[in-house]
Amino acid sequence: GAGVSQTPSNKVTEKGKYVELRCDPISGHTALYWYRQSLGQGPEFLIYFQGTGAADDSGLPNDRFFAVRPEGSVSTLKIQRTERGDSAVYLCASSLGLAANTGELFFGEGSRLTVL
Amino acid sequence: TQLLEQSPQFLSIQEGENLTVYCNSSSVFSSLQWYRQEPGEGPVLLVTVVTGGEVKKLKRLTFQFGDARKDSSLHITAAQTGDTGLYLCAGVRPGTASKLTFGTGTRLQVTL
Numbered sequence: 472g473a474g475v476s477q478t479p480s481n482k483v484t485e486k487g488k489y490v491e492l493r494c495d496p497i498s499g500h501t502a503l504y505w506y507r508q509s510l511g512q513g514p515e516f517l518i519y520f521q522g523t524g525a526a527d528d529s530g531l532p533n534d535r536f537f538a539v540r541p542e543g544s545v546s547t548l549k550i551q552r553t554e555r556g557d558s559a560v561y562l563c564a565s566s567l568g569l570a571a572n573t574g575e576l577f578f579g580e581g582s583r584l585t586v587l
Numbered sequence: 588t589q590l591l592e593q594s595p596q597f598l599s600i601q602e603g604e605n606l607t608v609y610c611n612s613s614s615v616f617s618s619l620q621w622y623r624q625e626p627g628e629g630p631v632l633l634v635t636v637v638t639g640g641e642v643k644k645l646k647r648l649t650f651q652f653g654d655a656r657k658d659s660s661l662h663i664t665a666a667q668t669g670d671t672g673l674y675l676c677a678g679v680r681p682g683t684a685s686k687l688t689f690g691t692g693t694r695l696q697v698t699l
Contacts (some may be wrong), residue, residue, distance in 0.1 A: 513689035526683045578629025
């Protein structure tokens with residue numbers, strides 16, 4: 472596809488369950504970012520991949536959160552033992568270059584996670 | 588504590604009015620970007636500024652990067668209903684090549 476694709480668009484789960492959120496970046500983009508956004512707030516950085524490796528995971532809130540990008544393209548954000556506070560929109564973005572080089576981030580529409 | 592504070596948090600104006608949104612920090616940024624986000628969508632880049640004191644214009648939008656590269660502003664002239672959305676500044680700190688940090692956001696509503 473032409474843009475960043477995220478699935479599912481909407482996920483409702485129960486407290487304590489495991490959740491996977493998928494991101495398919497723009498073809499050829501080596502940089503991939505995950506952000507979390509609460510209603511009306513700015514996105515909060517979670518993790519950044521350059522190729523297959525997590526170059527910066529300093530934004531992951533705790534060890535229940537984990538992300539992979541095994542082949543340097545599609546990425547999966549995994550959340551274990553979900554809590555109500557995890558409810559948010561999870562945004563994925565991809566870029567041709569580093570943010571430091573003023574690379575534009577292209578965002579998907581997000582996955583809305585609701586933990587009951 | 589948010590690294591980038593935006594003000595105002597919410598702004599409701601009528602079409603034709605002018606407005607300014609501010610993005611402030613106590614930290615220096617290598618570059619700063621402005622995004623606009625509409626409901627149900629991801630943020631979309633409007634502009635990138637990299638030099639202290641830089642001013643960029645995009646039609647009715649004027650962006651300025653502070654001389655010390657700690658703050659930025661977005662000025663909209665003669666707002667239109669199509670300008671409605673969440674405006675986000677985002678910056679890269681020196682030495683953190685990968686991490687784009689977003690501001691707290693300003694929700695703009697423009698009515699007829």
